[in-house]
Amino acid sequence: MSVTEYGKALQVTETPIPGLVVVDLPVHGDARGWFKENWQREKMTALGLPDFGPVQNNISFNDAVGTTRGIHAEPWDKWVSVATGRIFGAWVDLREGPTFGAVYTTELDPSKGIFVPRGVGNSYQTLEPDTAYTYLVNDHWSPIATYSFLNLADEAAAIDWPIPLDQVQISEKDKNHPRLAGVTPIGPKRILITGANGQLGRSLRAELGDAPHIEYATREDLDLTSPDLETARRWRDYDTIINAAAYTAVDTAETPTGRRDAWAANVTAVTHLARIATDNGITLVHVSSDYVYDGTSQTPYTETDPIAPLGVYGQTKAAGDQIVATVPRHYIIRTSWVIGDGHNFVRPMASLAERGIDPTVVADQTGRLTFTTDIAAGIRHLVDTGAPHGTYNLTGSGQPTTWYHIARTVYDITGHDPQRVRPVSTTDYFANASGPVAPRPTNSTFDLTKLHTTGFTTPDWRESLALYLS
Known part of the structure; x- marks a missing residue:
């Protein structure tokens, strides 16, 4: 030279x-x-x-x-x-x-x-x-x-x-x-979606489609708690893991069996995925919850507010968040009041309205509905645009409300008298519960500014609710 x-x-x-x-x-x-x-x-x-x-x-x-x-x-x-x-x-x-x-x-x-x-x-x-x-x-x-x-x-x-x-x-x-x-072209690295049969998993399938490089796994396909998970796939072939699998039975989590299962799904499994993602340069997308907070904030929660979970479910989700945060390439999607294709708050309310039943609904918890279609679209946006890694709040937009007012809105949209819905406090609602009840955060409202800076916004929850019920 x-x-x-x-x-x-x-x-x-x-x-x-x-x-x-x-x-x-x-x-x-x-x-x-x-x-x-x-x-x-x-x-x-x-x-x-x-x-x-x-x-x-x-x-x-x-x-x-x-x-x-x-x-x-x-x-x-x-x-x-x-x-x-x-x-x-x-x-x-x-x-x-x-x-x-x-x-x-x-x-x-x-x-x-x-x-x-x-x-x-x-x-x-x-x-x-x-x-x-x-x-x-x-x-x-x-x-x-x-x-x-x-x-x-x-x-x-x-x-x-x-x-x-x-x-x-x-x-x-x-x-x-x-x-x-x-020549056989080399396809893109694989994307794995866990919890494929859940509400979010089904919305992710609708959002991402069935291209050959996209893999959907259920608990039967892939045991995330297995110590052999690291050898279950050739993980270097994967670019992204979207973990839509979680234990979400918040009240059952307060029982001895539920506590064990919640920690296994929300912490042990997440620990395995975090290790695999770190070792193989994979982006790990993890879905979090409003239950990581105690709900006492007088303003909408930002991504940097300290976590303070009240119950077992919230503790396991908070632990999972901390583990995922150590992965070099990660997105923690913090959401609340999730509505999708499956068991949720809205469908039973519409059924009660149709059957002439007048429910009492909790009126002292505040937040916004979040539809799984919006979570799936937001995840795709963050991954596809290469948004800065970290934690993002993702809920429906619009004016925060209560479960009581959401129930009234459901009655109104479906052509029934919203006055049939009666308010009740959380304490009174669960006063005669037959089993353990997990503490609920009073305020589940999130600040969405950070998400908006990436170029993604969610619809007003009222618009999404009307579309969902249609």
Whole structure:
């Protein structure tokens, strides 16, 4: 490498292939030789490179000029550089999508590196003897991983190799790889939705659809409390886990059996998922609850207000929140008063109205209804837009209200006299309960400002209620 290349500033150059970026590396040298920081996490992520979490460092040494290798697209990211010598590199996008088949070529010497995202085919030809080609990868080789390969001489890619392919060293395997028309594109990383049969799980299925890379799991499919969960999947193939599974029987949680089951589902299972997400660079989406608060705030709760759960259910949800918060890539969705396709407050009220029954309904708890369709849409928005990781309040918007007024609204929308609904205090409502009763937060109203800054807003709960009942 010539002296004129010393002292180059660290900078990033985009390429026509999304996610494939070339990086100029500062090289410091004198009469003794040279030194460079080949991968410097803090500096490079500050420039926008992914914090891709390498787990293995490989070196390919090439004796002769013209040694040619590739085109291989593996299901992991690579950081490629040259330790000694010089290469002509060629990269072909073999991922599903509009840029499938796109090609980028350049020369690399020790003063340059390139980040190669998962699914982009990687190949090179040595231009100097004794060339050492190095690459960091963020997964270990696996016989069950999905790979794609492209023939080095593919006419559609039309790579202009500096040295003709009939004059260089190529392996027989590389000579026999398919042309572009025969390549199986690498699909996106998988998305796992747990609790797929629950109210939120069903709304997530409606929102996300049934694409091949989206997996829906029930308790029968995947036991989240199992100590063997870490080996139940090839987790490096997953990008996101949306945990819609939870124990939500707030009153039963106050019983000995319920307490055990609540901690298993809301803490033990979440701990396993958090460990898997951390170890494999997965984004973990976790759904939280208003029950993590004691409800005594005189203003809407923000994401930074201290938690203070009152009952067992709230304690388990609060513990789960704290665990998920340790995952580098996480979204905690804090919601309340959830209504979806299943057992909820609204359907029984509509049934009572239709059957001529006049109910008494709690009038001293304040909040907003939240429909699972809105939670599912909000989760998709945060994940798809890459919103900053952290905790987000997500409920219906509009004026906060009480369960009593919601019941009256249900009667009104369904064509019945709302005066038939009578108010009652929480204490009086549960005065004759036959079993344990979990304490309820009095105020379950959330501030939605942080969510709105990401570009997502929910409908007024009254509009959603009318649509739901229609």
